[in-house]
Amino acid sequence: MLYLPKPHSCHLQWHITEKCNFKCTHCYLNEDYIKQELNTEECYKVVDNFVDFCKKTDIRNHRNITLTGGEPILKKDYWKLLEYISKYKKQGLFDRFYIMTNGSTVTDSIIKKYVELGVNYMQISVEGMEKINDEIRGKGNFKKAINGAKIILQNNIPLSFSLTLTKKNIGDIEPLARLAAELGINGMGVGRLVPVGMGEQMKDLILNPKETKDWYLECEKINQRFKNDSINFNVGYHCSDGMYQAIRPGINNPQTSHGCSTPFDVFTLLPNGDVVPCRRLPIVVGNIKEKSFLELHYSSNKIWNLKNWENRSEECKTCNSKDECRGGGMCIAYGYFGTPYAPDPDCEIAFGDELSEKKYKKNPDSEKITYFKHYINNLRFDLKPMSSNETNRTIRTVKIDKLDKVKDDEIDILVFDFEEQDLNSRTGQKINFFLKGLESRNIKFDLGNALPNCIFDMYSLKEFNFKTPNKCFDCPSLFHLENNKRIVFCNERKGPDLKFMNNKKQIWEYHELLKDYDKPKYFEKCKNCVHKVRGTCFYINNCRLQPTTKEKKLV
Secondary structure, three states: OOOOOOOOOOEEEEEEOOOOOOOOOOOOOOHHHHHHHHOOOHHHHHHHHHHHHHOOOOOOOOOEEHHHHHHHOOOOHHHHHHHHHHHHHHHOOEEEEEEEEEOOHHHHHHHHHHHHHHOOOOEOOOOHHHHHHHHHHHOOOHHHHHHHHHHHHHHHOOEEEEEEEOOOOOOHHHHHHHHHHHEEEEOEEEEOOOOOHHHHHHHHHOOHHHHHHHHHHHHHHHHHHHHHHOOEEEEEEOOHHHHHHHOOOOOOOOOOOOOOOOOOOOOEEEEEEEEOOOOOOOOOOOOOOOOOOOHHHHHHHHHHHHHOHHHHHHHOOOOOOOHHHHOOHHHHHHHHHOOOOOOOOOHHHHHOOOOOOOOOOOOOOOOOOOOOOOEEEEEEEEOOOOOOOHHHOOOEEHHHHHHHHHHOOOOOOOEEEEEEOOOHHHHHHHHHHHHHHHHHOOOOOOOOOOOOOOHOHHHHHHOOOOOOOOOHHOOOOEEEEEOEEEEEEOOOOOOEEEEOOOHHHHHHHHHHHHHHOOHHHHHHOOOOOOOHHHOOOOOOOOOOOOOOOHHHHHH
């Protein structure tokens, strides 16, 4: 890939089922999904699709799949799915295979199967020591999690704990971390409460900005105490940890911060096939049964808008710490303010000590694209701006028999609309006559896209040095604009708005990546096409022209 923003890593977090044997009070799961789960064959296609995305975007490292739920083992044909994923892993087509569980379903025989299938890492969710954990996750479930952890560690699979931070369990962080370290667990990730799903009813347990800052600083002290005690264990932050850097400017931070990776290098797949940028950011960008990961990543305006820094609030855009912070947690902003473009509600710089009641627009209104480099989990993403000259162009499509009606001052870009009867040398003569008229009136013009070679004789081609298509990039039918805005390709697949993919080289490259999805039906369409028979077709299976019955009779 040369022209499209290329992800250098990709993580598929796949909620394969919504079935669960726990009823956690802050859970964001939706039981409606239980009746809509992908069947086994559809799950196989998901794995194929993920591998295909990594191949086509040339991602060679950090290609990871995480299976979670609900409780993932409760998924029908669970072991068949794991075996299918394992085949790809053994071929080296992705790198890491994770399982997220509540620990209660773990047995020695199950973990031995995981080892055989190449599971690299596991995570158990725990919400504090026994009293607090069982208040949140159910009576007796702390002991089940600890027992599961011991079995996993006995089978030499690396393991971490994950905890959702609230006012209720903040005092349990260090005791739980010390217990985990004694067990031999690798570390513990702490993420702040996201008020979505059942968590929406727990907004009163969210830390305010001052409490959040105090927590970050205390966490650093906890890790230092571990170091002083020669305990090899680290309490880390989840993906909203970029804000930690912002509240401690100029200090050499020993923690590792990668910032919110939504929506750059993560796909989150829900049990029914819906794709969201993050499980905690429930904005559906499409369904895997209808579009590939490749299409969703590049064609969804929702994804492009989330990437566009110009859609962020003024507090974030003007903040001196934006490079380190990356806006904090988009999911937490979405849950609290109703929009991912607001600042993180726990940001001390934006709101001082207390949670804000400020209102923010829910939909982005910026048409401007900012040149902004993002370094997130080894990812570089460059998005170049359109100039004002490009965004203000007037485009007109004209049929050949109306060419003499075009006025010099009414358009900036002229697009010829060819019909079957126009594909002859008389059309070339009309275009020549039109262009000579522009020259005689001293109107400067450039010839942009290539034109069909069947409309020009050798004299016309030589006189104006016309380009004719010899590949899809040169074809005038590569794409058109829907409502002068959204890119629609010649195979009728839709791309993003022109403002996001505003370079023809990007459009062409994306089009080339999509070709394999269309081969069977488009080759079928070509069989009786007049352009194929005449030898005037250069774009084979990427053609928008569909011959009518009348045209077929001409063959």
